[in-house]
Amino acid sequence: MAHPLMFDDADPLLRRLRELALSFPDAAEKVSHGHPAFYTxxxxxxxxxxxxxxxxxxxxEHSVLVLLDPDERAALADDPRCYLPAYLAPAGWIGVDLDEDTDWxxxxxxxDASYRRTAGPRRVARLDARSEPAR
Structure with missing residues (x-):
């Protein structure tokens, strides 16, 4: 049985998150368990x-889940915008609530940190190459 969609495709917060997430090398989007998921x-x-x-x-509903290094995750643990998401928290994921005042x-x-943990060395090298200053 397929999960029901749990998002509005026209949501401006999703639109902004999508713009950022899909800017990474080879990033794509799919629906997983009713939510937009960004992946390589x-x-x-x-x-x-x-x-x-x-x-x-x-x-x-209006949050982003990311996979962070333990130290980065611990630094966000006391932030009131953050939460440990069901099912994914034991694997190192953390949720950050989004709103109109979000620091994009x-x-x-x-x-970027989550992408670097999951994308593999070739994609990370491509990401690093595009952010190096021209010589």
Whole structure:
């Protein structure tokens, strides 16, 4: 049984996240478990997540889930915008709520960190090559 879609394709927060995520080398989008997922060979970000509270799921419809190094994840742990997403938290994922005041430069940095953990050395080298200054 397919999961129902849990997002609005016209959502401006999704539109901005999509723009950032799809700017990475070979990045693509698919729907996974009802949410947009951004990936190369492995997923590096999801739009939307949930937390299990008293046996029920509390949705975070406007959030991004990223896979971070343990130190980066720990640095965000006390941030009130952040949460440990159901199912994915034990694997190192963290959710960050998005709103109209979101610092998109920070989100771009988190996407970059997650991409680097999942994309493989060739893609990371391509990412690094495009950000080097021209000589």
């Amino acid at each position: 060979t492995k997923v590096f970000a999801y739009f939307g997540g949930s937390v299990k509270v008293d046996g029920a799921y509390e949705r975070h 430069d920070e989100i771009a940095e988190l996407l």
